[in-house]
Amino acid sequence: MRAFSYLVVVVFVFPMALLSAAEFPPVSELPISPELPDALVMFDGSRVTTNEQWEQRRRPELKALFQHYMYGYLPPKSAVRASLTAENDDLFDGKATWKIFTLHYGPEGTPPLELLLILPKGQKGVPPVFVGINFCGNHSVLTDPKVPLETSWYYGNCPGCKDNVASEESRGGQADRWNAEMIIDRGYALATFYYGDVDPDKRENDFTDGVHPHFFKPGQSEPGKHDWGAVAAWAYGAHRVIDFLEENQSVDTKRLALVGHSRLGKATLFAGALDERIKVVIPHQAGCGGTAPNRFNVGESVERINTSFPHWFNDTFPEFNRQVERLPFDQHCLVALCAPRAVLFSNAEEDQWADPNGQFNMLKAADPVYRFLGVDGLRPGAKPELGKLIDSRLGYYIRPGKHTVNADDWKAFLDFADRHLK
Ligand code: GCU
Numbered sequence: 001m002r003a004f005s006y007l008v009v010v011v012f013v014f015p016m017a018l019l020s021a022a023e024f025p026p027v028s029e030l031p032i033s034p035e036l037p038d039a040l041v042m043f044d045g046s047r048v049t050t051n052e053q054w055e056q057r058r059r060p061e062l063k064a065l066f067q068h069y070m071y072g073y074l075p076p077k078s079a080v081r082a083s084l085t086a087e088n089d090d091l092f093d094g095k096a097t098w099k100i101f102t103l104h105y106g107p108e109g110t111p112p113l114e115l116l117l118i119l120p121k122g123q124k125g126v127p128p129v130f131v132g133i134n135f136c137g138n139h140s141v142l143t144d145p146k147v148p149l150e151t152s153w154y155y156g157n158c159p160g161c162k163d164n165v166a167s168e169e170s171r172g173g174q175a176d177r178w179n180a181e182m183i184i185d186r187g188y189a190l191a192t193f194y195y196g197d198v199d200p201d202k203r204e205n206d207f208t209d210g211v212h213p214h215f216f217k218p219g220q221s222e223p224g225k226h227d228w229g230a231v232a233a234w235a236y237g238a239h240r241v242i243d244f245l246e247e248n249q250s251v252d253t254k255r256l257a258l259v260g261h262s263r264l265g266k267a268t269l270f271a272g273a274l275d276e277r278i279k280v281v282i283p284h285q286a287g288c289g290g291t292a293p294n295r296f297n298v299g300e301s302v303e304r305i306n307t308s309f310p311h312w313f314n315d316t317f318p319e320f321n322r323q324v325e326r327l328p329f330d331q332h333c334l335v336a337l338c339a340p341r342a343v344l345f346s347n348a349e350e351d352q353w354a355d356p357n358g359q360f361n362m363l364k365a366a367d368p369v370y371r372f373l374g375v376d377g378l379r380p381g382a383k384p385e386l387g388k389l390i391d392s393r394l395g396y397y398i399r400p401g402k403h404t405v406n407a408d409d410w411k412a413f414l415d416f417a418d419r420h421l422k
Contacts, residue, residue: 024068030327030328031326037329043065043328051373070317071235072227072229078105078240080103080105082103082247085101092184096121096184099116102114109214110211111152111197112197113241115241116193127187127189128257129256130190130191132190133234133264135155135261136170138194140160141190150166150196186418188414196210207222211236225316227315228314231270235271238260238271246277255279255421265284265286268286268290269290272338279342282416285351286359291345295325295330296358306318331362339373340370342395344395344412344413346412348402349400349401356398376393377392387400389416397416
């Protein structure tokens with residue numbers, strides 16, 4: 001009997017080798033797999049058969065693979081120091097209050113992050129919270145003139161941007177995208193920060209500003225092949241915001257959703273995959289490099305994204321440009337890393353660049369991992385229907401119209417959050 005159990009240990013534990021990152025092969029030596037890799041099969045070919053193997057082996061392996069070949073490695077968590085720098089107790093006719101906290105984190109000199117926290121008033125207990133990464137500064141989320149204008153590099157597509165500087169005209173420029181009053185009326189808080197505070201989204205010399213240079217190892221002046229790109233940096237910012245919210249206790253961090261649109265949806269899914277505190281993950285219209293498959297070349301391709309936005313991923317990802325079939329994962333594995341937590345992929349009919357159908361297939365391909373872990377995933381038989389939220393644990397929403405965020409989207413986000421957080 002004892003000999004038998006030894007045999008079992010040898011057969012089942014030994015072949016499931018967890019490779020350390022340094023042992024992952026160069027891209028040219030990765031096997032070609034034209035079909036989607038099975039999320040429940042380890043890099044060494046062995047099958048995951050127990051929850052423990054998933055948690056102890058496959059989950060860490062997938063996290064490492066995504067960082068190694070695509071997004072770059074996140075640095076370890078760093079302590080957050082926060083100070084309250086502005087507040088207004090009278091928002092939306094007194095229904096809400098807002099506060100701005102300046103968060104310092106990372107090595108000396110890392111630029112601070114300004115967090116805008118909007119809280120509903122008069123509720124019993126602390127509210128659940130949406131953490132949102134914004135494109136155009138905290139002052140674009142509300143029309144209140146008391147919110148300080150963003151002073152660092154400003155994203156060129158924002159209304160009211162003049163030569164990458166925010167003008168007074170940019171104030172409230174995204175209020176109709178954030179729908180803060182609707183969020184408050186539904187009993188949620190909103191904690192939002194500007195992505196450029198963490199890393200300005202500049203194609204050229206990205207590693208000279210934002211967080212990146214402050215995390216260089218001694219003697220380092222350029223990014224290494226597996227160092228974090230901009231998407232990973234924005235995700236890291238979201239993680240530090242959650243650290244702060246846990247400490248601050250004015251929202252219920254056990255009921256926390258993360259939301260981001262487009263490139264910030266890519267950061268949202270990556271952040272959710274790596275951080276189990278994020279209970280509901282909402283990457284909105286994230287597309288290539290986020291929610292859409294890398295394989296099959298529908299909409300934006302891996303080659304195209306790496307050419308247009310070379311700073312978003314690590315310096316290894318472009319090696320897959322013309323051989324995406326060598327990727328040892330596809331984006332369904334990033335969803336699988338969120339299991340058993342709720343994930344909503346939301347889309348727009350006219351946004352074919354983000355491959356909404358391919359995204360639905362990613363949810364379908366992640367579903368077996370949810371089932372394997374003993375929870376439901378995508379509702380059986382569910383099909384995308386315009387304007388109808390599929391609100392199962394793996395959720396999907398597609399509405400008519402274009403690539404943007406509107407009130408219908410927020411209604412879907414809130415309904416989904418009600419279902420999975422309340
Ligand atoms: C471009 C890019 C997309 C990205 C989008 C955005 O369209 O090709 O990958 O999602 O910008 O972030 O707005």
